[in-house]
Amino acid sequence: MYQVPNYTETVSMRLSEVLADIGVDERIILKRRRTWLLRESIENINDQLNFIAYYFGSQSEGTTTIGIHSDTDHLLWYKNLSVIQDWIDWIPGVSNHLMIQDNSVSPGYCFLQCLRSDAPLPADNESNKIFFKDRTGKLFLKNSIISFLTVGTETHGPARAEQGQQGFSDVDRVLALHCTTWPQQARQWLDQQGEDQWPSAEMKQYCSRTGCFVVGVGCRGSEHEQLEWRISTSFAERCLMFNLNISQIRCYVLMKIILKTFINPLFKDVISSFMCKTVLFNCISNTHSNIWRENNLLSCLSLCLYLLYNNIINENCPHFIIPGNNLMRGKILPAVKPYILEILNNIIDSEGLALLWIKCDDLGSRLHLKFSNLCAIKKGDIISETLLYNLAISISGTLIETYYHLKDRSPNEAVEILKNFISKAFNSQYEGLDKTASHLLLPWYCTILGSVLASLNIYHYNIVSADALKLISLGMNTDVASSKLKLASILYCVQELQKADLVLSEIERRYDLQIVEPICICHEFKRGPRRQGFFELCDNHNEDVIQYATASCVTFLPCEIHCVPIELRYEMYRSTQEDRMFRTFQENFWMDYAVVDSLPYLYFLQYKVYSHLGRHDRKQAALFKLTRTITVEPNLGHRETALNLLGKCMEQEGRAGDALQCYLMSLSIRGRNNAAKIHINTLLSVLINART
Template identity: 75%
Template sequence: MYQVPNYTQTVSMRLSEVLADIGVDERMILKRRRTWLLRESLININDQLLDKNSILTHIFGSQSEGTTTIGMQSDLDQLIYNKTFNVIQDWSDWIPGVGNLLMIQDNSVSPGYCLLQCLRVDVPLSANGDSDQYFFKDRTGKLFFTNSIVNICNRDREIHGPAGILKGQSGYNDLDKVFALHCTTWPQQARQWLDQQDEDQWPSAEMKQYCSRTGCFVVGVGCRGSKHEQLEWRISTSLAERCLMFNLNITQIRCYVLMKVILKAYITPFFQDVISSYMCKTVVFHCIANTHSNIWRKNNLLSCLTQCLYLLYTNIINENCPHFIIPGNNLMRGKISPAVKPYILEILNNIINSEGVALLGIKCDALGSRLHLKFYNLCPFKESDIISGTLLFNLALGKSHTLTETCNLLKDSSPNEAVEKLKKYILKAFYCQYEGLAKTASLLLLRWYCTTLGSVLASRNICLYNTVSADALKLISLGLTTDVASSKLKLASILYCVQEIQKADLVISEIERSYDLQIVESVCCCYQFEKIFKQGFAQLCDNYNEEVLQYTTASCVRFLPCEIHCVPTELRYEMFRSTQEDRMFRTEDDEWMDCAVVDSLPYLYFLQYKVYNHLGRHDQKQAALLKLISTIKEEPNLGHRETALNILGKCMEQEGRAGDALQCYSMSLNIRRRNNAAKFHMSILLSVLINTRT
């Protein structure tokens, strides 16, 4: 039986406890995986409903693996591939009528890479054509697809290898988008890996069998220094690697996390882009495959980490880190210059020989300080509630981002067109037999679709008959549990617009009762701003998964132009916020500006003010006005504070406080100088004041 020395065992156990405290334990890893795989399902199901069947998205990397911490600030890695291309490795897989691309994996191509030869759509022969930006014709007449398409797909993004990086603001992850093509068959260069199997060796035969069914991707980046660098496509086995990661035990995952933390603390600040986290993952895979499973225990974590670091040290000496599945692909090729090599080796050597002492100097997640306290039997603060809150908020944000695409498709539609489109989306979702996370994702989307369809129908009813049909109200009711407030506020807004004031009052009162100011988080995806999470929100999220979103989040309320008759007059101005000059300063992310969008909480108090005014409840009306003012001043997480100030200004006008109204509009313009309805409110009010004096 393998025996662990007392010192190593003590350090290993304390280190395992620290990692558990910062969220690297079984429960939080599963929560991370569920959240990001559910977000992946949201994207793909919504694309299916919108008939974007040629596109499929995967979320890979440390976020979906659960191999990250708060301090690492890991990127969000999305791989997006176009299914209209048929990438093949054998001529027998050629399909007529589609874009067939043959993977060329001969000696002229770097290991782990391929060329994509273009084939004809009518017969299985090489395609004809001339060289241009996207295609290259060699001297034999064969036509190849170049990897320059990556630059086209990643316009306005920083290019890093095959990825386009969208930089996140403070509190948001950077988004790495990789555009790829998928091949349904396992890569030829990796077939030897499938055949290598000793008894009790990791990965198991069952795992390899599953991996073989995942096929592979090709991404648009060539091997550095290759003579075919502009033509080569890197072969990616990301789906197979996800399977391997999901089959690691907790000690193996912690070992990988520690390697990344060490890299971040001691190497990356001085030698950026030399050693990558993917190399660390590959090293861990090799170590697991070449050691007995009994070694990978919590009380042996330090020894496992040392072994992995030593293998990385050896790889750097040899300047060769073989890809785990395609060993011929050297991940370190062209990465380590002679000038930096001795320094990196010295750093790693010092860490290895420190017997864990080097870990005390790691500031990421305060790991060193936490480890020091553990030796004195002190228990530092656990991060699980913060992580859980961040995960579920990101899920709510992801859902809003996904539905924003639908809003953008509907915002220029007439009411009749919007109704037909929404009906089609809803029927399609009902007929698709989703299972597991896909079913959960479809239900999250369906609620919003139902409420939106009901609201569009209601707007059409109000325009024609000044009433709301039973069908519209029934559809709206199907989506009332989307979150705490947004769908219910739409219902209250509709009831107010048809002068069903008593019913509107009942709905508003119910919203206010369920809107716990210590728990409910405002969710807005219209643009990024730094979030400050409420402690009550994070604590509640720690005990639940996505089912708690309906009690803890409130998305901004968005009215499409085809819902205009469901919107009070004061808010309709938001649909016309942009002058021709303002539009020149808008980006593709500003399409929401053609809608009326307002945060749930200020809109709740605005509707309260309007309803109580109609009912003649003066004291309650003034209380609602004070709540609206307080929310604008004190609520840190408002995405549309300028809109809240605009509707407050309209309330001040109704109160006869023109000076206060002008101040509200001025404050609104200080937040957003352009594309702001405050310009119209201010102009109209000044005109009224001037004419009145005259």
């Protein structure tokens, strides 16, 4: 490979072009990073939760492709347990745990000794399922406590996608404890610094301030496996990844594609992508920076594969920051080792030809096209669309958590909670993406608060106060429709019909059916393909596209009930006591609210407003659009609710048979926890009474 520089340079350039086409270029990588870090900020802005969420790994690093289909590494930092490395860091009134990193612990791991919360002294509780007391009387926290703590992790996110959920990458969720200081086992790494060596002194200085996590996993085969906690330097590793150049990132992506294509199908979970990352770090730190160029990509890949080959021979892949931690310990079985070595050797000896056989992301066929001077379809728009759609999902997930926190509150309690949150957010010194996250979420909270106040106003005075309207106006640009539909709903409930008509007309004007994508994460349902216009808009914008191209569900809490038309209020009472037993955990987060997709609710409100205004033609047009939407829109999350609303319209039209058909269709979609049962009983009662 090294004897033919022209060949190497040509293949490297074509390979770089192919990787750019499948989304491994500066623009898409930066877009990936911005979106995932913004999701972090959005999900952590509510500090009332017990967890802080972080996204580490390939997704947030931008080191993946559509074909690799990387998991989402979701780390939840449990805030209620403190981990310290020095007695001087002990905090009164807190559950403190001292990291023990001596010779009895596996490299890269630690014990957590339990301390008292009232004095900087060892705890002396009795041992049980969570604690272990050694012969000297020291009490240690077992890593099995994670199984107890994870019972509560669902409350951090009913909307978080799990393994196998349609439209999302699989989630590898890890619960961790945080230590604010740099681990002792990694302090030698900070001191190692040569001239022009990577990482720089500035990078290491930053890393040293990030502290570390401890994860409830013991070293495989260790005699203390139940007591050991793995030390994780995820923040530092993120810093290192964010300081790689594009050729280094492409080299890492190629290693993962090779792993997925040639090794994982035969020997799954033997070589991990984290090992590949570690190999890359070691290669970069031991080579001159000028070799990591686009026209030298093939040689850089070969260099990394050689090091990985040698690591497998020695069955030792030292952690980059904690070298004593052998990532390959217990991973390479004697029966497997020669076959993996043979695969890697064949790839290295092929001088790049093996890449032509890769089907992942059509890399091989795309490389063929490049050498034939033919163009292939680029994937940047698909990636951008997925990123921004999932960002909208994160916003909805955060709102669902807020709704759940407010659902059993009285209107006055809800007002105080929302006021405190909004005031805190306005007065906080947010910077960077935290500030962007605040700007994305605050309009939603203003709308909710305005709606709760309006409900109180309507209940007491049958009017809406100027304060409520002002708050609602601050939330008009959350998305295309949902907040505006709340305003229209409020105006309809106080019979401000002309104003409601103007708001609804503006929503319909902005709701481009070729672009706007419905957003619903209340439950899992079969989704159709997203709109081409949505793809194109996302490729040219960042998070600002959410207000122009998405339409979230319209959600009314019980404390907003007087802002809800009577036909929709039934949804708050959809469940009998028996029905509640058949709810999933996720359904408990929304089934006591009135929730409806934006587009059918738009047409339902138009129908009701035009009925009161006596505009028959427009009323019938709205009824037709409502019927068509329920029939043809593939991505409705609450089709059964839309059918219930359509049934009420049919009742108003005097079409009892059609109304009954709507309710039966609704029940065919959701047989339990469905207000259609109430509507059917009411309708049949009316019909029977009319006949008698």
